[in-house]
Amino acid sequence: MSISDSTQQTIAPEPAKLTKKALTADHPTWCPGCGDFAVLAAFYKVLERRQLPHENIVTLAGIGCSSRFPYFVNSHGAHFIHGRAVPLASGVSLARPDLHVFLFGGDGDGFSIGGNHLDHGARKNIRMTYVIMDNFVYGLTKKQTSPTSPVGYKSKTDPTGAIDQPVNPIKKLLAAGATFVARTHATQINHMIQMIERAMDHDGFSVIECLSECVEFYPGAFDPANPRKGGEFKLIDEKKWDGTPEDEARHDVTDELAAYRLANIPFPGLFGVFFESDRPTKNAMERKWVESSRKKLGDPSDLELLQSTFDRMK
């Protein structure tokens, strides 16, 4: 009996339907007009549609404005330290296959202080859904340059304009080996819902970069991709595999090089799924190791196992 099979499952009364009301917790502390409200609304919508067992939803975050997310969702949750949310979520994901691990954060948490963990979570392909609300600025600490601030952006730490080249999140994720990479925009609620649903259906490390405007410190940053502000929300034209001649030119989400090319399109760039691959997860591979080693040993009890080890040390 491996331990994940033996977690004490208890029978309790049939749970009520998961409604927005049941999912709502503290009122968000975000500034009025913040893009993150829409991300929260999209997340509620996804959970309402999916009707996951309430107790199996886990909402995790590091530090930042967007990382306050767990307080606003009535689910099991943890608000961790700056930049280390990916390994925290990895621990939850690897130990508890019964849980749905959702991770929320911002560009500082994900691409700067936690940049190394993002790479390794992607490389190891640990199953979780990670929404990075990218606002191109440090908002919680009040307007310092972020790893995604464009060159020339004037902040309190770059009063004459940012000089360092920003991270290209999609290219970083592709290079690190993320198996689901998508991009969306907080003003496009249906697209957000669609991306979150596809991400959570993906068995692996799925990441969505969601452009989410900081109305306080970088207003209008994402207008070029917002049709209501005169911009254009350009979608990736995914292959339909229908054999038609026009399908030839469409994007194959399993084509990594094509994904890089799309990621190179200048700001505001494209939205949708850039890349998806079915590389085995660390969760599955570790589980396989557990199963094969236990089978080889004849499925012993913990006591028998440790006793046999000590017998060899006599």
Place this chain on the structure above:
Amino acid sequence: MSTPSAFPELASASTPTGGRADLRPQNIKDAVIRLAGNSQDGIQTAGALLARLAGRSDQEVMTYMTIPSTISGGPSIFQVRIGSGEVLSAGDEADFLVAFYQHSYQDHINFLKEGGVLLYDSDQVQPDLNDKRFLYVGVAITGLTVEALGGTAKDKGKNIFVLGLIAAIFHLDAEKLMGLIRERFGGKKESLVNTALIAFQAGYSYPVAGLLARRYEFEVRPKTTGRAQVTMDGNQALAYGLIAAGVRYGAGYPITPWSTVMETLRSELPKYGGLFVQAEDELAAVSLALGFSYSGYLAVTGSAGPGISLKTEAIGWASMAEIPLLVVNVQRGGPSTGLPTNVEQSDLYQAVFGSHGDSPRVVLAAANVEDCFYIALEAARIARKYSTPVFILSDGSLATRIEAFDEPDLKSIMQDPRPDLTPRADGFKPYPIEDITKHAPPGTRMLGGKYPVVTGLEHDEFGHPTGRPALHMAMTAKRRRKLRQLADELPLPEIYGSPDAETLIVGWGSTFGPIREAVDLARSRGKSLASLHLRHLHPLPNGLDGIFARFKRIVVAEMNDQGIYGFGQLATLLRARFCDPKIQSLTKTDGLTYRIKEILQGVLQ
């Protein structure tokens, strides 16, 4: 115990020869054998086989090794002390020194007792035979090994040849040793087992009788506990102790001398349905472990000092969010990269205080290899009961030292690893001010419909962030109070030695054995001396002041620096706790374990 040489009646190398059967046996209780060579010679293998044999023969055994912190090896020693009585330290001086090279001879001859035996490779070493303090036994170890093995083996195998020699000299059970050699090399190529056995036979059949006038036999003392002995090093004992404690998940990053705990857990935990992750860095390792613990499985992370420094922020989160976590620190010399392969007890402050903010945590330290096993159980018990991070301090000497100890009664101590997912009633509070936190891990149904968030922000009883002054005061007190409650339940350690002595030596961690041996030696010389060993360092057990009151002088002996104000790290903590000027400090920073005479000189000056 440091006794006069075990070899008082050795003949010189020129003694007329006879068959081994002619030699008069001499019973010995205790022998320290130091093998000195290079790290690539496999002297650790030979020494470990000796230690395992002793364990299997119900003898007490302790080993000590030094490893160079270079990449491709260098001078290295492995010391085995075998005794028929209690063995508390690896021994100040060797009775028997095996020198593979000239540098081994030069560096270690002064560790040989007067009257001790130098066994040297006459192909490599030219000892100063005019130094009449020692007895010299030259054997062409290199040449004879090459001769015995022939072919391509060159001198690989001289470690096992020497093991054969030692077996012959000490009249060890050759059959058992050959069995151990088969076990040791059995997983590898068959030819390797055979080569090792040939080398052993060659050494064992060498006519040592021609060189020594006595053969030595260890006294047989029937054991009283009725339990078999297991033989392992401190890091193994720690890893298996964690498994017995129900720890099934963990994460770490490679660093000396912690790595072998991680390697053992990485291979072992899957067999138990668990998992140990090698993380991308120390920060990820502690964060993964916190993810495991948050999900309901008490988890472990570990490192040596430099890695613990990196984990510090996340450990502070564990204090604040009140998540149980085990943090192993196998201490080495510091600060910074320091002395990677030496021993020091200089991370006590870091364990007790290493965080921003008021961040209570528990600190325990293992006394010896056996205690590495049991301290893991104690740490897990505390972490679960008080929902707190717990440090387990070990050190570089315990990590690699091999000891034999009574097999634990696993049936009575194995802990259930499973998370408690029983549904929680309406009104559940993750952070009740008046009670100890007991989290509801994810997957737990919350019958009131309100789900908990655990957090590193100051929070109210439900986990909502708050900066209210009254709440920060109340929550700080809550986190502090549970450790006071723990202190109330801790057993008071017992005084060892003469209860009417003037001086009490106080120690912690791996100095346990040497301090006791120092007390024994002093008392055998008619001086009264007592000692006290602390396993629980933070919080301290209640009532130590009552013990201290019985002595005129309290000397805290520890392997760290006396600091700016003249006191070592535990001495400083005890002085702060008890404001007792009787508390004095004995410290050292040579990166080596305490020798018995260092303690006695320091204490009885």
